[in-house]
Amino acid sequence: MSDQDLSSAAKIETKGLKARFGKLEVLKGINLRFPENSVTAIMGPSGCGKTTFIRCLNRIHELTPGAKVEGEVILDGINIYSPNVDPVAIRRRIGMVFQKPNPFPTMSIYDNAVAGLKLNGIRNRKKLEELAERSLRMAFLWDEVKDDLKKPGTALSGGQQQRLCIARALAVEPEVILMDEPCSALDPVATAKVEESIVALKENFTIIIVTHNMQQAARISDFTAFMYLGQLIEFGKTSEVFENPKNELTEKYITGKFG
Amino acid sequence: MKKSNTSTSISLWRRFTNRLMTILIVLAIILAITPLIFILVEVLIQGGSVISLAFLTHLPEPPNVAGAGIAPALVGSFTMVGLAALFSIPIGVGAGIFFSEWSSSKLASLSGFMNDVLTGFPSMVIGLFVFIIIVLTTKEQSAFAGGVALSFIMIPIIARTTSESLKLVPTTLREASMALGIPRWKTIFRVVIGTGKTGLLTGIVLAVARATGETAPLLLTAATNTHYITSLFAQPTASLTVLIYNYGTSSFASWQAQAWGAALVLIVIMLALNLFVKFIMGRSLTEARME
Numbered sequence: 001m002s003d004q005d006l007s008s009a010a011k012i013e014t015k016g017l018k019a020r021f022g023k024l025e026v027l028k029g030i031n032l033r034f035p036e037n038s039v040t041a042i043m044g045p046s047g048c049g050k051t052t053f054i055r056c057l058n059r060i061h062e063l064t065p066g067a068k069v070e071g072e073v074i075l076d077g078i079n080i081y082s083p084n085v086d087p088v089a090i091r092r093r094i095g096m097v098f099q100k101p102n103p104f105p106t107m108s109i110y111d112n113a114v115a116g117l118k119l120n121g122i123r124n125r126k127k128l129e130e131l132a133e134r135s136l137r138m139a140f141l142w143d144e145v146k147d148d149l150k151k152p153g154t155a156l157s158g159g160q161q162q163r164l165c166i167a168r169a170l171a172v173e174p175e176v177i178l179m180d181e182p183c184s185a186l187d188p189v190a191t192a193k194v195e196e197s198i199v200a201l202k203e204n205f206t207i208i209i210v211t212h213n214m215q216q217a218a219r220i221s222d223f224t225a226f227m228y229l230g231q232l233i234e235f236g237k238t239s240e241v242f243e244n245p246k247n248e249l250t251e252k253y254i255t256g257k258f259g
Numbered sequence: 260m261k262k263s264n265t266s267t268s269i270s271l272w273r274r275f276t277n278r279l280m281t282i283l284i285v286l287a288i289i290l291a292i293t294p295l296i297f298i299l300v301e302v303l304i305q306g307g308s309v310i311s312l313a314f315l316t317h318l319p320e321p322p323n324v325a326g327a328g329i330a331p332a333l334v335g336s337f338t339m340v341g342l343a344a345l346f347s348i349p350i351g352v353g354a355g356i357f358f359s360e361w362s363s364s365k366l367a368s369l370s371g372f373m374n375d376v377l378t379g380f381p382s383m384v385i386g387l388f389v390f391i392i393i394v395l396t397t398k399e400q401s402a403f404a405g406g407v408a409l410s411f412i413m414i415p416i417i418a419r420t421t422s423e424s425l426k427l428v429p430t431t432l433r434e435a436s437m438a439l440g441i442p443r444w445k446t447i448f449r450v451v452i453g454t455g456k457t458g459l460l461t462g463i464v465l466a467v468a469r470a471t472g473e474t475a476p477l478l479l480t481a482a483t484n485t486h487y488i489t490s491l492f493a494q495p496t497a498s499l500t501v502l503i504y505n506y507g508t509s510s511f512a513s514w515q516a517q518a519w520g521a522a523l524v525l526i527v528i529m530l531a532l533n534l535f536v537k538f539i540m541g542r543s544l545t546e547a548r549m550e
Contacts, residue, residue, distance in 0.1 A: 060438055065363035092440030102431040106453050116439035119449055165435070172439055 011036035011206040012057065012094070012176050016071035019052050019061055026052045028230040029071065034176075034223075039198060039207045041221035041238065043214065045258065049230040050210045054178045057208070058094040059087040075176070092116070094176040095169035100185050101161035103153030103168070110149035112164055116172035131171050139167035140197045159190020166197060177201065179209040183216065195220050214254065218242055226250045299526065306523030309516050315524070319485045319497075322511035329521050331487050332497040335402065339481060339498060340470050342406025342491070347413035348463060354414070355421025355459075360447055362426070371422070378415040385411045386476035394480055402488055402496040405481030412473060413466040420462025424455040457543040461536050468532040472525065474500040499525045 010033035019027040026049045034040050042050045055061035056069050059080060072079045080090045103112045111118065113132040122128060132149075136142040141163040145156070153164055162182060169177060179198070183191040198207060199220050211217050217224055218238060225235040226247070234241060234250045245251040252258055317328025358371045389408040394400050428451050436446040452459065482495040483505055499521050506518035 058438060060434060063434070063437060088440050088442050090440075091438055096434075096438035098431060098435060098438075100431065102429070102435045104432060104435070104450060104454070106456075115436075116441065119436070119439070119441045119445050168435075168439065 009036050010034060012073065012075045012208075014053075014057070014071065014073050017053070017056055017073060018070040019049070019056050020068045021064070022066040026230055027056070030227075030232050032225060032232060032235060034206055034208055036206050037202055037204065038222040039202045039209060039220055040223040040225060041217035042208065042210045042225045042227060043212070043217055043253070044227035044233075045253065046212075047229075048227040050227050051180055053227070054096075054180060054208055054210055057176070057178055058091050058096055060091075060096065062087075092120075092172050093174050094178060095172060095174035096178045097162070097165050097169055097180070097182050099181045101158060101165050103156075103161050103164050105152070105154050107153055108150045109145050109153050109156070109164060112153040113167045114171055115168055120172075131173075132167075135167040135170035136164075138170050138197065138201060139163040140193055140200075141167055157190070159186045159193060162186060162190065162194055163197065166194070170201075174205070176206045176208065179207065181210050181212055184212060191216075214242075226253060228253070302519060302523050302526055305516070305519035306521075309520030310523060314517075314520055319502075322509070323513050327513075327517060329499070329502060329517065329524070331484055332499050332502040332521065333524070334487060335405075335481070335484065335497040336471060336499045338402050338488070338491070339405040339409055339477070339496060340467060342402060343409035343413055343470050344463070344467060346407065346410040347417055347466065350410075351414045351417025351463075351466070352421050352459065354418035355425065355462075356447060356452075358418065358422035359425035360451070374415045374418050377411075378419060380411075380415075381475075382412060382473055383475040383478075386479050389476065390479040397492070399493045400480060400482045400495040401493055402481060402491045405477045405496055405498065406491075408476035408480045409470040409473060412476060413470050416466040416469060417462050420465065421459050424458025424462065425451055427458065428454045457539060460539055464532055464536050464539070468529055468536075471528055471532070472500060474504055477501050478504070499528075 013033040014030050017027055017030040017032075018025065030053060042053065044050050052061060057073055059069075061067050062069055069081065071081075073081060075090070075093065078085065080087075080094075104115060107115060110132055113136055114122075114128045117128060117131060133142060133146075136145065141160060144160060145151075145164075148155075153161065156164060162185070166177075166182070182198075183194050186194065195216065198209065201207060202222070209217075209221065221238045223236065224238045224241040226233045226241065226245075226249075228249055234245060234247045236246070241250065242254060245254060313326055314328050315333065316330050317326055318330060319332075320327035354370070354374065358367050358374070361367050386408050389404055389411065393404040393407060397404075432450055432454060433446055436450040437443065441450070477498050478501060481498060481501070483501050484495050484497040488494045488496050503518045503521045503525065506514040506521070509515065
């Protein structure tokens, strides 16, 4: 069912990943391999399970009461769901940016950027400042906030807040970054800036982005996965999936016959 | 013929009804506030003449003896409310965290329900209960027993206000923190409580105000005393509220006057606590407005 690009090493992959909320099965067995240092877009109509899917990748899904996960998610050869793996440690290696920007309201811009480090016990002032600057630069936000680092995180515009959340995720130095429709709450100018940072980030990170926006997927992703009703329908290089979809459902979605 | 809808003036009937309703609502407000104003004015008049520095710093005296004061009662109230706060803040906040962060567990919903029942519990019954478990077993009335009784009143209030404040913190903030690889307990204490701390503080201060004004729980557990206490565990302890009760129901005019004075002191304390709450809430609103 899926068309895999095997030429680059898979940084993270799923084997038979199933997920449910109580009795409702939302993911019906997904097998997907995400190549290292690339951007993969996950697309599909509302309710197809794409958000649930990425929330399974960093073990956030299981935090919802009644939520269950089956199957394997393998990061660098290790199944993150095996019983001796600490979910907290995994979440430091797989970061997440949410749909609506969610900076911590009681913290300044600087404190937000280093929250993942400070709250994990890193106290060295110099190291924190270095990492704050580096991650804010990588999120293309440094120049706009460098003189206002003490201002509350919520004093920024929507697009800036989202880039702050990206910086916050980057500061922990993860290997994989999950993004759940990161631009859906942003205006086109802010969206363009965020997309610019995503494309720059893929040199050093493996990025998986859920998006509703087909044009965005076409703009920034190397690979695309199309999901429908909890199943993976098609996966391949973005250009091929869009120009030459192998599955009829994919073709219908891309041409807008349903959405 | 149908009445025209293109008229832009408000009909006479609607204007009259609007006026009538406004007057009724204002009347209702006046009706609600009037008893409070009467009480405040009466206490101010009756108690104002008794207040002096001596009144606040001297020991009590027999009726009609000059230079009497309520100092031990003031200190006793502070002591017992302080003890109660010491017990009830950790327990109440802890329970509130449990109700909020583990809200899906059956234990949380059951104990949450019982907590709400306790909030409205008759304070005399609480006093009687503490009398039996502490005073009868230790054979002493004490500040400790009084403090425990007051804490039984404060804990359900703090637990409920804490849980409500924490529930207001959006789930997305918890998820953002967890997604950074921050362990759950730190997420709760640094992020969730950090965000909800204004509500927490407000609840605690309101519980303190409530405890300061309670009489029934102290009647049997701490009773009264004419001197400062030297032991928290083995001596009856005076309090403002019990003093007001004892003096006010006595047949001596000088003691009754002192009761009014103590009542005024108590009301000033309550007012100060409530103003403090407004101050806390006002500051957090200002911070929010900076966004």
